[in-house]
Amino acid sequence: MGFVGNLGDIFRILKHVFRQVFRRPFTYFYPFEDRPYPEATRGRHIHIREKCTACAQCVRACPVAAIRIDKEDKKFEKDCALYFDYTRCIFCGDCVSACRFEALFHTPIVDISEGDREDLVYGPDKITTLDRDPLEWRGRRFR
Amino acid sequence: MQQFDFYLWLSGLWDWIWGVLLWFWGILKWFVIWILDVIDGIWALVALPENFMFLVRAILMPGLIFVLFALIFTVWYTRKIWARVQDRRGPTHVGKYGGYQLFADAIKLMAKETIIPLKAKRWMYRILPSLLLVIVLLTFAFIPWDPYWNILGAPGSAFPDLSVSLVLIFALLTAVPVFSLLIGWVSGSKYSLIGGFRAANNQFASEIPMVISSVGPAMLAGSLSMFSIVAAQTSIWYVVLLPVNFATFLVASIASVGTFPFDAPVADSEIIFGWRTELSGIYFTVVYFAEFAEQMLYSALMVALFFGGFNGLPFLPGIVNFLIKWLVIYFLFTLVTSSFYRLRQDQIVHLCWKYLLPLSVLNVVLVMFAVVYIPGLLPLVIGG
Numbered sequence: 001m002g003f004v005g006n007l008g009d010i011f012r013i014l015k016h017v018f019r020q021v022f023r024r025p026f027t028y029f030y031p032f033e034d035r036p037y038p039e040a041t042r043g044r045h046i047h048i049r050e051k052c053t054a055c056a057q058c059v060r061a062c063p064v065a066a067i068r069i070d071k072e073d074k075k076f077e078k079d080c081a082l083y084f085d086y087t088r089c090i091f092c093g094d095c096v097s098a099c100r101f102e103a104l105f106h107t108p109i110v111d112i113s114e115g116d117r118e119d120l121v122y123g124p125d126k127i128t129t130l131d132r133d134p135l136e137w138r139g140r141r142f143r
Numbered sequence: 144m145q146q147f148d149f150y151l152w153l154s155g156l157w158d159w160i161w162g163v164l165l166w167f168w169g170i171l172k173w174f175v176i177w178i179l180d181v182i183d184g185i186w187a188l189v190a191l192p193e194n195f196m197f198l199v200r201a202i203l204m205p206g207l208i209f210v211l212f213a214l215i216f217t218v219w220y221t222r223k224i225w226a227r228v229q230d231r232r233g234p235t236h237v238g239k240y241g242g243y244q245l246f247a248d249a250i251k252l253m254a255k256e257t258i259i260p261l262k263a264k265r266w267m268y269r270i271l272p273s274l275l276l277v278i279v280l281l282t283f284a285f286i287p288w289d290p291y292w293n294i295l296g297a298p299g300s301a302f303p304d305l306s307v308s309l310v311l312i313f314a315l316l317t318a319v320p321v322f323s324l325l326i327g328w329v330s331g332s333k334y335s336l337i338g339g340f341r342a343a344n345n346q347f348a349s350e351i352p353m354v355i356s357s358v359g360p361a362m363l364a365g366s367l368s369m370f371s372i373v374a375a376q377t378s379i380w381y382v383v384l385l386p387v388n389f390a391t392f393l394v395a396s397i398a399s400v401g402t403f404p405f406d407a408p409v410a411d412s413e414i415i416f417g418w419r420t421e422l423s424g425i426y427f428t429v430v431y432f433a434e435f436a437e438q439m440l441y442s443a444l445m446v447a448l449f450f451g452g453f454n455g456l457p458f459l460p461g462i463v464n465f466l467i468k469w470l471v472i473y474f475l476f477t478l479v480t481s482s483f484y485r486l487r488q489d490q491i492v493h494l495c496w497k498y499l500l501p502l503s504v505l506n507v508v509l510v511m512f513a514v515v516y517i518p519g520l521l522p523l524v525i526g527g
Contacts, residue, residue, distance in 0.1 A: 003498070010483075013482050013483065014478065014479065014482055017228055017478055017481065017482045018478060020227070020228050020230070021224060021227045021228055021478070022227075023227075023230070025226070025227065025230055025231055025232045026230035026231075027230065027231050027232055029232065029235065
């Protein structure tokens with residue numbers, strides 16, 4: 001080793017760094033570009049009202065009382081409206097496993113931050129669908 | 144005997160007041176005429192074609208405005224390269240590819256409160272950061288950007304190139320660690336004082352190898368003028384003959400700037416931010432710009448001394464050649480600064496004095512022998 005060996009190390013480091021510069025960045029372009037989450041991610045819920053029977057087992061199972069049920073709001077024969085309070089939800093998945101009619105699922109969407117606390121209570125209009133306004137940035141539409 | 148006639152005296156008072164007013168008016172008129180004469184004289188000087196073009200060159204194109212725009216670009220460029228080395232994206236949101244990020248940062252920094260510590264010496268503390276920037280920007284006057292279109296040394300202009308501009312650049316840049324030490328001293332904080340002494344130590348270590356490395360090109364060109372050194376590299380760039388000198392100059396200049404492998408003066412994990420600890424707001428902005436200006440300056444010096452300056456592709460203007468090489472050398476500079484970990488104080492001195500200094504001398508001596516014993520090399524070296 002000694003001087004020549006150190007010099008070789010220095011040039012190896014420089015070569016590596018030089019290659020690194022022209023590689024694609026490892027980070028995602030976050031609010032516009034999201035990383036792919038696995039299917040089993042416990043993100044926000046989706047409520048499928050066609051299959052719901054208003055049995056309220058999800059409300060019983062919720063350990064933090066984040067779900068409110070409104071049995072009067074019927075769209076189909078025997079469904080109900082669910083209000084998810086994401087200021088309380090701990091994403092434990094008990095409500096999903098309590099649902100025996102395959103009407104409640106987690107989605108892999110985890111970025112649910114809002115400007116107001118009230119917006120984090122997902123009413124029947126938001127919890128039944130995955131649609132949202134696409135983000136736009138310099139003419140490109142993301143998600 | 145005539146008594147003192149009060150009313151007569153009173154009537155004379157108006158004359159007296161009128162005289163005083165005329166006297167003041169005379170002073171005012173004289174002052175205004177003097178100012179106008181001075182302005183006339185300046186205009187008469189400026190309106191001379193060579194003086195006017197000198198002003199245009201000194202202020203607009205290779206001068207102040209150009210250097211400031213290059214500075215803005217350089218900050219963005221550095222941040223992008225650093226980000227790419229670290230697998231990040233760098234600034235993206237403000238402007239196209241984050242190009243306006245610096246403006247956002249500068250506005251933010253200028254809007255911040257300027258806190259002057261209680262123990263600081265206020266007058267010095269206020270004036271030193273700007274002096275640092277001024278002295279770094281001053282050295283850009285001696286960079287030969289173009290065969291014609293540079294600040295000093297355009298053929299036929301009233302301001303010829305200095306025959307010792309290389310020495311003068313080093314003389315001006317020696318003041319930079321003095322300012323660092325002074326800022327560290329007048330800040331009245333132990334961290335800034337330690338940082339100031341470390342900056343002085345960096346310069347102490349790096350200056351001799353840097354000057355000795357630049358002796359090689361100066362000796363081959365037979366001149367200490369930057370313009371002549373560049374003009375002598377028409378046939379062969381000196382990096383071909385002096386590659387070791389280029390490497391030692393690069394390392395020594397990084398040590399002199401005090402960026403990453405040699406960032407002991409501003410080591411954030413040891414002494415909070417070194418000699419810049421107490422600087423805030425606009426003072427920090429100015430010092431930040433001065434650091435980048437110094438990096439730009441050393442890259443430009445390397446281009447001029449080793450990479451042939453404005454010599455290059457013949458169909459391009461000289462300044463474009465210079466700028467292309469400048470970007471490449473700056474990229475190399477940033478690559479080296481972003482690759483290595485911090486050295487200790489004694490390690491910096493050890494490296495600079497025990498390795499860089501003998502290597503640069505060795506290369507100069509080897510080239511001397513080559514010029515003497517290889518026939519046909521001498522006319523190539525002095526530019527044919």
